[in-house]
Amino acid sequence: MNKTLGTAIFLIGISACKNATPVLPENLVEHPMQISVLNDNGNNETVIFTENTDNDQDSGISVKKTIEKDENGAFTYTYQMTASRDMDIHLHKVWSVTDYSFDKAEFLLPGFWYKRNLRSPENAPSFKTAHLWSFREDRMSAPLAVVHDPTSKGWVRLERMDVLAQEGVPDATGGKIKVRTDIGSLGIGKMGDDQVQLNAGFPFEEVPKSYQSKLKLNPTWKAFYPIKKGETLTVRWKVSQGMANDFTALVAQTWETAFDKYRPAPVANKKKDPEIKEILSNYFYESYAETKDLKGFSGLWFNTSTCETTGVLSIGFCGKIFANAYNLLEYGHQLNNPEHIALARKILDSYYENGFTKTGLIRELVYGSNAEDVYTLRKQSEGLKNLLFLLDFDKRQGIRHPQLETGIVSLMHQIAQMQEADGGLPRKFDMDYKAIDNSKGSTQSIITPMVMASRYFKEPKFLEVAINAGRYAKENIIDKADYFSSTLDANCEDKEAAAIAAVSFYHLALASKGEQYDRYVELAKKAAYFGLSWYYLYDVPFAEGSLLKEVDLKTRGWGNVSTENNHIDVWAFDFPHVLQWLSQMTGEERFAQMSEVITSSIKDQMLPYEGHMVGVGKKGYMPEIIQHTVWDYGANGKGYLNSHMSVGWTVASIWEVLTPGRFGHFMETYPE
The missing domain is CATH 1.50.10.10 (Glycosyltransferase)
Incomplete structure (x- = not known):
């Protein structure tokens, strides 16, 4: 294909709706989309197409662009690219906001970045390290990025509009790679002296660093999509604006809009609640351990594949010995099971006698010669x-x-x-x-x-x-x-x-x-x-052959942990019950609906039981670290469990999710 033909097809895409092409507000500037191609040696790239610019070489690709404005004033950009030869391409698109000051702006990438991420250390993503960042979309609980201006109260949001269904296995976790994936990137940061930008890439690009392992920033990572001759690739983004009085209102508006877009449905469960508790109860017996003067459930630092007891006793997070003893004691009485009751009593008696320091504190972490x-x-x-x-x-x-x-x-x-x-x-x-x-x-x-x-x-x-x-x-x-x-x-x-x-x-x-x-x-x-x-509102895709693909994990309802610890887990405890209460108190039906999504999704998808061990060594040992994006503690990566985990708290979390009403009953028992 010659240059003239390639450019002409692009212009036809624009001229077809020229009279109706919507115009962005004056404070938003749309910058030309660029397509880069990875050269044969795999180390260098060349820009082969720049939107609105005459290309000085045979690009080998035709681009059709459409812009649609909806009734709410949002602009949806659709790019359709058809290749006349095999190539590996990367798209990059930027929108800038001319009346927002970068130094004052607040940003939201839900489940990953809040305001300026200045609580995070320099070896995790934040504006301490750089003033421009781009991230894989699966790091976010919904693939969107928002900038908020505290002065004007305005916000601008950029969101990916395609279904993220395909994931490939990258051949490297840094540099320039080829991979067929639906995962793109969204970025935030500074433009010019003090303006703000939102940017998008497809496939993903992580700039200036890629967050590969806990507190370890790796070099830039840029993916190229292998498009075949005659193949058409479509990518869509939406840009919208609105007002929010403060960052709290911004988070609420953003979550409600994203929830309405994805409408996450509860996940079908294979096990009923009593069956789940029976499976979890195996943990109480398999993890039993004794120290010099204490007895308990060893809940920390297991090898995921074997779950051999480590002998580590932890009273709060992450071991939850008192919570689990309470669960077992109550469960034993409900089932009239003397074995359950006896085990719970043995543990509690040891802690009641020896579980406190000389100054009255609860002993938090006991193992070997550890001196707390x-x-x-x-x-x-x-x-x-x-x-x-x-x-x-x-x-x-x-x-x-x-x-x-x-x-x-x-x-x-x-x-x-x-x-x-x-x-x-x-x-x-x-x-x-x-x-x-x-x-x-x-x-x-x-x-x-x-x-x-x-x-x-x-x-x-x-x-x-x-x-x-x-x-x-x-x-x-x-x-x-x-x-x-x-x-x-x-x-x-x-x-x-x-x-x-x-x-x-x-x-x-x-x-x-x-x-x-x-x-x-x-x-x-x-x-x-x-x-x-x-908490995720959509299902992150996993590569064929990975554990989480084989399990068919649905990530909707699972929560990311923190900016530092970028994995999902079953942390919920009483939170879904509080969402139900809030729904009743405020009339916000989304709270109750999301409570059902969270509860259904985390209960048994990753619960290990006979015929469904999900890479875990023992029945009932609900795994802790579900690696849903390219991040790890140093082992396995996306689509797998980490090689080590702590389980006491995961068992306690699911058990509490399955046991609503405890606090309310306590308060009714002891009125003012």
């Missing part, structure tokens, strides 16, 4: 929450633990003394309650046990601590749309800070009345949108 010198607000909070559930359970059985109750009251007063004037509490501290990490991003985790303790022990001081912690969370996390540092092995933007905040304000609401109740509902709703923004 760091304690965390989140683990102490999770331990206290489940101890209070256990005290309540035993009280209903006519069993009391006066010495344990005294210890819990003392510990909670010690934690209360760490609370600062703003209501915040340190993230980590030593055995003497001296702060080691003054970050307060996980303050909301103490709210639930303090609310429970205020009722169980009839101690108003504990409710006061919970209310003040809620005040801190409102003023510093929710009002500032700054959800961070609740994931224990990362200190960055994360899902759990938002989801735990939503759950915590639900619990505060149940301890409140009147206008205060309404305020807590609204705060829970705001936090819930951020939590939901981390």
